Amino acid sequence: MADRIPSWDCNPLRRQGEFDCAVDSPGSWLFCALDLRTAADRIDWQRSPIRESERSLGLCSVYRMLMGMSMEALLKGILIAQGKQILDKGKLKNDFTTHDLSKLAHSADPSALTFSPDEIKILQNLTPYILWAGKYPMPRLANDLIVKGHSSPEIGLERELWDRLYEYLARVGWVSKGHGRRLYFNGQTGSTLDT
Numbered sequence: 402m403a404d405r406i407p408s409w410d411c412n413p414l415r416r417q418g419e420f421d422c423a424v425d426s427p428g429s430w431l432f433c434a435l436d437l438r439t440a441a442d443r444i445d446w447q448r449s450p451i452r453e454s455e456r457s458l459g460l461c462s463v464y465r466m467l468m469g470m471s472m473e474a475l476l477k478g479i480l481i482a483q484g485k486q487i488l489d490k491g492k493l494k495n496d497f498t499t500h501d502l503s504k505l506a507h508s509a510d511p512s513a514l515t516f517s518p519d520e521i522k523i524l525q526n527l528t529p530y531i532l533w534a535g536k537y538p539m540p541r542l543a544n545d546l547i548v549k550g551h552s553s554p555e556i557g558l559e560r561e562l563w564d565r566l567y568e569y570l571a572r573v574g575w576v577s578k579g580h581g582r583r584l585y586f587n588g589q590t591g592s593t594l595d596t
Contacts, residue, residue, distance in 0.1 A: 418579060421577075421579075422577040422578075422579050423577075424481075424487060424488060425481070425577040425583075426481070426575070426576050426577035427478040427479065427481045427482040427570060427573070427574035427575060428478070428574050428575055428576035428577075428584075428586065429478070429576070429577075430474045430475065430477050430478025430481065430570070430574075431474070431475065431478050431567070431570050431571065431574055431586075433471075433474040434471045434472075434474035434475045434478065434567065434570075435471075435567075437467050437468075437470045437471035437474060438467070438468070438471040438563065438567075440467050441464050441467035441468045441471060444460040444463060444464050444467075445464055445556075446459060446460055446461045446464055446551065447553070447556060461549070461550065461551050462530060462534055462535045462549050463535050463536075464551075465527060465530040465534070465535060465551060466530040466531055466534070466535020466536060467535070468527060468530075468559055468563065469500075469502060469527035469528065469530045469531040469535070470531055471563065472502055472524065472527060472559075472562070472563060472566065473500060473502060473505065473531060475563070475566040475567060475570055476502065476505040476506060476508075476509070476566065477497065477505065478570050478574055479509055479514065479566065479569060479570050479573075479574075480497070480505065480508055480509060482570060482573045482574045482575070483509060483510045483513060483514075483573075485497070485508065496508070500528060500531045500532055501528055502524035502525070502527055502528050502531075503521050503524045503525045503528070505524075506520070506521060506524055513573075514569055519558060520558070520562050523555065523558050523559055523562055524562075526555070527559070529545065529547050532545075533545070534547060534549055571586045571587070572586070572587055573587075574586055
């Protein structure tokens with residue numbers, strides 16, 4: 402019989418250490434964003450339309466959900482890199498757990514990262530796909546119902562915004578190595594103990 406994999410319950414200090422590293426690691430969010438974007442690219446309705454043998458009518462809504470979730474991860478990583486405190490008494494703050502992409506964008510430091518009205522509109526259009534339109538046939542309330550769809554110009558703007566957010570986070574972000582040590586993506590080294 403195979404050995405059981407030890408659960409986090411067996412080592413709460415390790416669990417807390419892993420949690421603390423993730424809290425101080427914009428890179429964790431960048432890697433999640435990359436995974437979500439890769440998944441979205443695999444089902445991109447423009448590049449990979451549904452085949453006749455497939456039972457789906459289309460994957461546009463799921464594509465938009467994954468792109469929105471990927472943007473959310475980038476924005477949250479950016480907020481951490483910009484020094485936003487995301488914990489309150491060991492728990493994620495409510496304003497950090499939002500899926501409202503335009504709200505997250507407006508939380509970013511405007512001296513370092515600004516958003517055009519068109520980019521805010523893209524983020525507003527993606528938010529319902531994260532909340533419901535990418536996974537359910539309808540929202541909780543009739544007033545939240547949207548017409549599901551996507552246009553070629555919109556997909557281009559989404560990709561451009563994603564690339565811009567990714568490049569920014571890759572330039573300013575890091576992966577926490579624990580004990581205040583950081584590994585920066587841009588080649589610099591550092592420690593929170595040094596600053």
